[in-house]
Amino acid sequence: MPSEDLIGLFPLGLVVVPGEVVPLHIFEERYKRLIAEREADGAEFGIVLAEDEGVREVGCSVVIAQVVERLEEGRSNILVEGRRRFRLVAVDEPDDPEGDFLRGRVEWIEDEPEEADPELQRELGALFRRMLALMDVDAPQFPGGSDPLSFRIAAAVDFGVALKQQLLEQGGERERQRTLVTVIESLIPRLELRKEREEAIRGNGKGY
Numbered sequence: 001m002p003s004e005d006l007i008g009l010f011p012l013g014l015v016v017v018p019g020e021v022v023p024l025h026i027f028e029e030r031y032k033r034l035i036a037e038r039e040a041d042g043a044e045f046g047i048v049l050a051e052d053e054g055v056r057e058v059g060c061s062v063v064i065a066q067v068v069e070r071l072e073e074g075r076s077n078i079l080v081e082g083r084r085r086f087r088l089v090a091v092d093e094p095d096d097p098e099g100d101f102l103r104g105r106v107e108w109i110e111d112e113p114e115e116a117d118p119e120l121q122r123e124l125g126a127l128f129r130r131m132l133a134l135m136d137v138d139a140p141q142f143p144g145g146s147d148p149l150s151f152r153i154a155a156a157v158d159f160g161v162a163l164k165q166q167l168l169e170q171g172g173e174r175e176r177q178r179t180l181v182t183v184i185e186s187l188i189p190r191l192e193l194r195k196e197r198e199e200a201i202r203g204n205g206k207g208y
Contacts, residue, residue: 004089004105004106004107005105005106005108006092006103006104006105006106007043007044007045007046007061007086007103007104007106008034008037008038008045008046008101008102008103008104009045009046009047009048009055009059009091009101009102009103009104010024010031010034010045010046010047010048010101011047011048011049011050011055011102012024012047012048012049012050013049013050013161014047014049014161015047015049015060015161015164015165015168016047016059016060016062016080016082017060017082017147017151017154017155017164017167017168018060018082018083018084018085018147018148018151019081019082019145019146019147019151019152019155020081020082020151020154020155021065021079021080021081021082021155022062022079022080022082023068023077023078023079024077024078024079024080025075025076025077026075026076026077026078027075029074029098029099030094030097030098030099030100030101031101032074032075032076033099033100033101034101035064035076035078036074038063038064039064039067042063042064043063044061044062044063044083044084045061045062046059046060046061046062046086046104046106047059047060047061047062047080047082048088048104049161049165055088055091056165057087057088058085058086058087058088058109058165058168058169059085059086059088059104059106059168060082060083060084060085060086060168061082061083061084061085061086061106062080062081062082062083063080063081063083064078064079064080065078065079065080065081066078066079082151082155084108084109085108085109085168086104086106086107086108086109087106087107087109088104088105088106089104089105089106089107090104090105091103091104091105092104092105111148111171111172111173112171112172114172114173114174116173116174117174117177120174120177120178120181121149121177123181124149124153124177124180124181124184125142127181127184127185127188128140128142128153128180128184129141130184130188131157131184131187131188131191132157134188134191134192134194134195135191143155143156148173148176149173149177150167150173150176150177150179150180151167151176153180154167154180159183163179163183166179167179167180
């Protein structure tokens with residue numbers, strides 16, 4: 001596999017992580033063209049977070065998992081699945097920005113080689129299940145799949161765009177797991193307080 005490739009880019013206000021499945025509504029001419037080409041060849045294209053100052057350097061490649069609905073004038077609703085992280089080396093601007101899409105020269109990002117940390121995974125697992133229980137999820141458990149645990153958790157719970165981008169940019173799985181531990185530890189007291197208030201409201205409702 002070459003270390004650098006040229007792929008189509010789809011800048012969006014969202015972040016996709018490896019293994020995540022997300023819906024997209026395709027309506028602009030340039031992205032109708034991108035999706036038509038990727039339907040034909042089955043190749044990856046890149047989703048990058050678009051911000052006011054431009055696109056982020058690190059993104060995630062995706063493939064079309066399913067065309068859910070074909071609409072009038074070439075519009076469509078599709079599902080894409082995250083595959084590989086990449087870093088933008090350069091962006092090629094099209095001659096016709098309305099009718100053609102950006103292309104990016106990318107380097108694929110591999111996780112830093114490291115040994116698993118079972119204690120960290122157990123801590124993250126306990127916190128994650130506690131968080132889901134406080135969110136009234138029945139039988140809370142880790143999301144399945146073969147992708148790194150941190151990405152599976154980020155795909156399963158909406159932590160927000162900023163955190164998902166941070167995880168996408170971090171070098172290794174242990175670093176991402178430590179980030180999630182810190183974030184979930186900060187969320188749990190707020191979830192517990194919300195839970196207590198909801199139970200108090202329900203209790204008052206029964207009493208009057």
